[in-house]
Structures are given as C-alpha cells and as structure tokens.
Amino acid sequence: MSDDVFIIGLAQHKFGRFPEKDSLDMASEIAMAALADAGMTMADIDVMGCGSLLEAGSGQRILHQIGATGIPVYNVTNACATGANAVRVAYMEIKAGISQVGLAVGFEKMGKSGLLGLAAKVAGADKKVWAPAGRTGSVMPTEGVLGSGMMPAVFAEIAMEYANNNDGVGFEQFAKVAEKSHAHSVLNPYSQYRKAFSLEEVMNAEVIAWPNTLPMCGPTGDGAAAVVIVSGEKLKTLPDDVRKRAVKISASVMTSDPWTAGGQAGPDVNTCTRMAADKAYEMAGVDPQDLDLVELHDCFATAELVHYDNLRLCEPGMAGKFIDERGPWRDGKIPVNVSGGLVSKGHPLGCTGVANLVEVGMHLRGEAGDRQIPDAKVGLTHVIGLGSTCAIHILEKVS
Amino acid sequence: MANQIPVVDYLSLDGAPHLEAQECENCGALYFGRRNACAKCFKPGPFKVRRLADTGTIRGFSIIQRAVPGLTAPYVSALVDLDGGGSVKGNIINTEPSPENIKLGMPVRLATYSLGTDDDGTEAVAFGFQPA
Numbered sequence: 001m002s003d004d005v006f007i008i009g010l011a012q013h014k015f016g017r018f019p020e021k022d023s024l025d026m027a028s029e030i031a032m033a034a035l036a037d038a039g040m041t042m043a044d045i046d047v048m049g050c051g052s053l054l055e056a057g058s059g060q061r062i063l064h065q066i067g068a069t070g071i072p073v074y075n076v077t078n079a080c081a082t083g084a085n086a087v088r089v090a091y092m093e094i095k096a097g098i099s100q101v102g103l104a105v106g107f108e109k110m111g112k113s114g115l116l117g118l119a120a121k122v123a124g125a126d127k128k129v130w131a132p133a134g135r136t137g138s139v140m141p142t143e144g145v146l147g148s149g150m151m152p153a154v155f156a157e158i159a160m161e162y163a164n165n166n167d168g169v170g171f172e173q174f175a176k177v178a179e180k181s182h183a184h185s186v187l188n189p190y191s192q193y194r195k196a197f198s199l200e201e202v203m204n205a206e207v208i209a210w211p212n213t214l215p216m217c218g219p220t221g222d223g224a225a226a227v228v229i230v231s232g233e234k235l236k237t238l239p240d241d242v243r244k245r246a247v248k249i250s251a252s253v254m255t256s257d258p259w260t261a262g263g264q265a266g267p268d269v270n271t272c273t274r275m276a277a278d279k280a281y282e283m284a285g286v287d288p289q290d291l292d293l294v295e296l297h298d299c300f301a302t303a304e305l306v307h308y309d310n311l312r313l314c315e316p317g318m319a320g321k322f323i324d325e326r327g328p329w330r331d332g333k334i335p336v337n338v339s340g341g342l343v344s345k346g347h348p349l350g351c352t353g354v355a356n357l358v359e360v361g362m363h364l365r366g367e368a369g370d371r372q373i374p375d376a377k378v379g380l381t382h383v384i385g386l387g388s389t390c391a392i393h394i395l396e397k398v399s
Numbered sequence: 400m401a402n403q404i405p406v407v408d409y410l411s412l413d414g415a416p417h418l419e420a421q422e423c424e425n426c427g428a429l430y431f432g433r434r435n436a437c438a439k440c441f442k443p444g445p446f447k448v449r450r451l452a453d454t455g456t457i458r459g460f461s462i463i464q465r466a467v468p469g470l471t472a473p474y475v476s477a478l479v480d481l482d483g484g485g486s487v488k489g490n491i492i493n494t495e496p497s498p499e500n501i502k503l504g505m506p507v508r509l510a511t512y513s514l515g516t517d518d519d520g521t522e523a524v525a526f527g528f529q530p531a
Contacts, residue, residue, distance in 0.1 A: 115467060130404045130517045136432040137408030145406060145514065145525050147476035147488035148463050156461030157478055164458055164503040171498070209476075210462035210498055259439040262458065264430060265478045265486040 005094050006235050006246040006398070009038025009228030012358040013107075015192040015346035018222050023055055023109040026224040028065040031105050034226035035066075039242050042067025045228075046099035049074045051086030051106040052350035062105060080299065081385030082106065083225065083353025084254070088391065090229055091252050100234040106354030107224035115208075116151045116220070147266075152209035152217055152300060154386070157266055159211065159302030162309070168320035169305065171211045175202040176323045178216040178301035178343055184330055185340025187371035190359075192221045192346035216301035216343060223348030225355035243398075247361045250284035250378075250394045257388040269303070272390040273310040273382065280380070281312070284394040288312040291334050292376040293363055295356035297384040298341040304328075308336070311382060330373065338363070338371055356381040357393055364397040406514060406525040407431075411450075416511045416526065420485050422449040429485050453509040454531055455481035460503070462496050475501055479528055492527035506531040 011033035013026050035041055042063070048071060050059030059073035074089040076082060083106030090102030130139035143149055163169040179199045185191040197205075197215050205213040230238070235246055255276040260268045281288065288311065296311060298304035305323060308314045313334050314322035322328065328336035339345050339359045342352065360379035362368040377397045384390055405412050409431040411419050420429040424447055426440035436443045460477035475491035491501055492510060507528035514523040 115465065128517045129519050130521050130523050132404070132408060134432075137405075139404055139406055139523050140514070142406060144463075144466060144470035144474065145490070147478075147490055148461065148466075148474075150463070150467065152465075153461040153463050153476050157459040157476065159459075160461065160503060161459030161478060207462070207464040210464065212461070259428060261429070261484075262478070262480070262486045265488045266459070 003232035005091050005229055005231060005249045007227050007229050007249060007357065007361050007395070008235065008238065008242050008246050009034040009036070009040065010226070010358040010361045011037055012190055012225040012355050013223055014190045015221050015223045015348065017111055019111070023052070023058070023107055024061060024065055026109070026222060027058070027062050027105055027107040030107070030224040031062055031103060031226045032066055034103070034228050038228040039239065040101070040228060042069055044101050045069070045071055045103045047072050047074070047090050047093045047102045049076060049086035049088070049090040049102065049104040051076050051082040051353065052108055053077050053079065053082050054108060054110065054349070059105070078389050079385030079387050080297065080347070080349055081353055081383045081389040081391045082350040083355065084381070084383045084391035084393065085353065087227060087229070087354060087357060087393070088252055088254060091249060094229060094231045100231050102229045103226065104229065104354055105224070105226045106351045108348035108350040109222045110220040110348055111222065113220040148209070150209065152212045154266060155300040155303045156209045156212045158269060159306055162306045162319065166317040166320065168324070171203065173320045173323050174211050174216060174302045174305055175199055175213070177298070177304045178202045180323070180329050181298065181301065181304070181337050181341035181343050182215060184338050184371070185344030188340050188345065189369070191340040191344050192219055193344045194340070212300050212302055218299045218342035218347040221346035221348055223346060223351035223355060225351050225358045227354060227357055227361070245365050246398045247364045248396045248398050250286065250396045251280040252393050253280040253283065254389065254391045267386050267388050269384045269388055269390070270306060270310050272388055273307060273384065276390040276392045277311045280392040280394050284396070286378055286394055288334070290378050291380050293335045293338055293360060293373045293379045294382070295337055295339060295359050295379070296382040298337055298343055299347055301343055303384070304337065304341065307382065311380065330371070335373055338373060353383040353391060356383065357395065360395050364395055402521045403524050404521050406523055410524070410526050412524060416509065416524070417453060418451040418481070418485065418487060418509065418526065420449050420451055421446040431487070451485040452482040455479045455507055455528070457491070457501070457503055457505045457507060458486070460491065460501055462498065462501065477528065479507060490527040491529070493529040
C-alpha cells in the first residue's frame with residue numbers, strides 16, 4: 001500500500017449558466033487548469049476519475065480533447081456524490097500503488113432545470129387501465145399521491161424529523177442557515193449567486209416546500225472542477241513550489257445507507273453521514289473541533305442544519321443552538337460553507353463533490369482571496385448522494 | 400365494491416383498508432414491496448405479511464407549495480411512524496395544509512380516497528393520513 005496522497009493541482013470553473021460553452025469546453029478548460037496548477041500535462045497522468053451524472057461516460061471525450069494517452073478512465077455516477085467518487089477512484093489507485101498520479105474531473109451542464117426529483121413520473125392522461133407494476137405493485141406514478149419525492153420536500157422532511165427529535169429547531173433556524181450562506185457567497189467570485197439576504201427576506205420569500213423557501217434551495221447550473229493528486233513518493237520528486245502548495249488528503253471515506261426502520265419511509269442521510277464522519281476523524285486523527293472550515297452538502301438550507309450534528313460540529317442535538325450562536329459563520333466556531341454553499345454557489349451535480357475539495361484546498365493553500373479563512377490548516381468536505389451515499393474527505397495543509 | 404384496486408400493493412382493501420408490510424421472520428425488519436432478502440440481518444427470509452396499525456404520529460413533513468406540473472398544491476407530504484412498528488410516507492389529508500395546522504408528533508389515522516376510475520371502470524384507491 002502507498003503512503004499518503006496529496007492534491008497538487010486544483011481548479012474550478014465559476015458556477016452559473018453558460019450557454020456559450022458546452023460541457024466539454026468547461027471540463028477540458030478546468031482539467032487543463034488543474035494540470036497547469038500542478039506543473040503537469042496529460043503525459044504525467046496515470047489514471048483518471050470522471051464524474052458526471054447527466055453525461056455519464058464522458059471521461060474519454062475529455063481526454064480526446066486534452067490528451068489521449070491510453071490511461072485507464074473510471075467514469076462514475078453516484079447521484080450528488082458523483083464528483084467525490086471520481087476523486088476517490090483515483091485516490092484508491094494511488095493508495096493501492098497501481099498509479100502515482102491521478103486526475104479527477106467533475107462537471108455538469110444543467111442550465112435551468114427546475115425542480116429535481118420525480119417530475120417525469122406524474123400520471124399521464126392517456127387511455128388507462130390500472131395495472132400493478134414494479135416492486136410495490138403501483139398502478140400509477142405516486143408522486144404527490146403517497147407523499148413527495150421531489151428534492152425540496154425530501155430535504156424538508158429530513159430537517160423536520162430533526163426538529164421533531166431536538167428542541168430549539170424550527171423554520172427560523174433553517175432560514176438562519178440560508179442567511180449565513182448567502183452572506184458568505186458575496187465574497188466568492190466562483191458563486192452563481194452573490195447576494196446577501198436578511199433573515200426576514202429568507203423567511204418571507206416564496207415557499208417551495210415548507211419550511212424550504214426559495215433562497216433555501218440550491219439552484220441548478222453549470223460547473224466543472226478538477227484536482228490532480230499524487231502519492232507521497234511521487235511528491236518527493238516534484239519541484240519545491242509544487243511541494244509547498246501540496247494539500248494532504250488525510251481521510252477519504254465513503255459509506256452507503258445501512259438499514260434503519262425510518263429509512264423505509266424516506267432516505268436516511270444521517271446514519272451514513274455519522275458513520276463516514278466517525279471513520280474519517282479516526283483515519284485523519286482529527287477532532288471535529290480542530291476543523292478550520294467545512295464544506296458540507298447543503299442542497300437545501302434545511303439539509304445543512306442536520307449535518308452540523310451528524311458531522312459532530314455541535315453538541316448532540318444542539319444544531320439549532322449552533323446556528324443561533326453563529327457557530328457556522330465565517331467568524332464563528334467552525335465556519336461552514338464559506339463558499340456560499342450549494343444554496344448560493346449552485347449544485348451542478350457531478351461537479352459538486354470535486355469543487356468542495358478545490359474550495360477547501362484553496363483555503364489551506366492561503367489562495368482563497370477575499371473569502372480566505374485566515375490560517376486555515378484543516379478542512380472537511382462532505383457530500384450526500386441520495387439513494388444513499390456519503391463521501392467525506394479531510395484535507396490538511398502540509399508543513 | 401368489487402372493482403377496486405389499491406394504488407400500491409402494500410395497501411390492502413381486504414376488509415377495512417389497512418397497510419401490510421413484509422416482515423423478516425428472522426429479525427422482524429419491516430419492508431414495503433417484494434423482497435429478495437433482508438437488508439438488516441442478511442438472511443434470505445422467509446418473510447410474512449404483517450398487518451400494520453392504522454394509527455401513528457408525524458415524524459417529519461413538508462408542505463409542498465410548488466408542485467410538479469399536473470399536481471395540485473399545496474399538499475402535505477409526511478413521514479409517519481405507525482404505532483407498533485412500520486414507517487411510511489404519505490400525504491396528510493382532510494385538513495388544512497398550513498404550518499399552523501400540521502404539527503410534528505401529531506397523531507394521525509389512515510384514511511383512503513379515490514383516485515378515479517380507469518377505462519374498464521376499476522377505481523384506484525389511495526391512502527393518506529388524517530388527524531386522529
């Protein structure tokens with residue numbers, strides 16, 4: 001088995017809607033930017049992980065643009081955890097000693113997609129004869145009939161379950177999360193939206209799926225992000241200026257959702273996150289209180305709040321108090337989503353899980369510009385893919 | 400009503416409408432839908448049909464204001480923990496869909512309603528939950 005794995009090159013595209021570029025333009029540009037950042041070309045790369053949900057199987061198409069050398073390409077999809085999976089397959093090849101240098105690319109071209117979930121499954125008006133189908137013998141699409149599988153509703157329910165189990169959590173606390181993230185986004189030039197909202201504006205905005213109002217929902221958009229990672233052995237051979245900017249991957253952990261009673265009614269994103277977090281802290285030898293910043297999966301502001309607790313950023317059951325006391329603000333106890341989070345930055349599915357490593361990596365290098373968390377040494381990234389998957393990476397500044 | 404069909408097979412219309420789960424005879428884990436094995440204890444089964452309670456409490460919910468095209472909003476989607484075991488997703492019906500009215504931990508009871516008839520005259524029946 002190889003020693004530690006390090007990020008030596010990173011790049012992210014601005015999030016947003018870019019009709020003038022196609023997905024290959026964006027992914028190729030960012031892959032080349034990450035390579036240039038590492039002082040490398042495709043000639044140096046042993047393995048590629050590529051994540052895109054809507055254009056699965058695109059890794060080779062990118063290589064056909066930027067450098068086709070015959071290396072293995074792992075095209076991965078895993079819902080919203082797709083990008084983190086792309087990093088992890090390259091990481092595993094290096095860890096296994098099969099490869100020395102890996103490139104991971106995550107991208108998505110979504111444009112303005114509207115509500116995500118089960119929109120295609122609403123009953124049609126064709127001639128109909130009810131016939132049981134599928135594993136639950138349903139006679140028609142059940143979206144809106146047996147609850148909702150739409151993302152704003154699913155993550156609202158997850159958050160309300162937390163409110164049911166813990167005191168001091170409600171609509172106002174969820175809204176405060178969005179207020180915080182949008183305030184952070186103003187400093188991030190990569191963010192799709194960079195507009196601050198007052199708490200009142202968040203609470204009085206259009207309700208999408210209560211308690212999620214519009215500014216509490218992550219927008220769809222286009223994005224691309226890439227990292228170049230190397231073995232410790234390889235790092236030793238690289239120039240000083242590359243080594244100085246290297247970021248160590250202290251933990252890379254992935255879990256799927258284990259059986260839980262409640263998980264039969266709706267996705268359980270808590271148990272798999274708690275399992276992954278505990279394992280990641282142990283692997284890295286890091287305590288949650290050591291974290292200088294966290295980029296966690298806030299597809300909705302409601303989702304962010306439950307992960308304060310799942311990631312042990314607050315005392316058990318105290319996520320409401322944590323946001324009330326401004327713990328996750330950039331000048332708080334543990335800054336969370338200083339990028340503006342997915343609710344501001346946007347959530348181009350396959351891109352997200354790579355982009356959060358890029359974001360934390362920029363802070364650890366001291367290259368995050370106006371939004372820099374001063375003297376950041378340790379950071380954590382977290383993504384959830386419904387179905388469900390959790391992927392966590394802990395990154396540390398070297399030297 | 401001979402010509403009725405449940406919207407999903409875990410709603411039984413045999414006698415008083417009720418929900419049925421597949422229960423692992425080894426560990427007691429409950430599931431909806433056809434099983435290949437038990438995800439909790441990893442045994443291949445067997446499974447038996449277990450009748451679930453008609454009553455339960457709301458564990459989590461959302462009031463959908465912006466629904467997908469073709470659906471009427473607002474409506475309430477909820478996670479309901481049934482008394483005695485079983486957790487199921489369904490709409491909260493026969494009550495005003497407002498945050499003031501729908502409460503966490505609220506006791507609810509199974510209720511059914513018609514989804515209309517097909518071209519052969521068969522009526523599809525759905526379930527939801529109403530305040531108990």
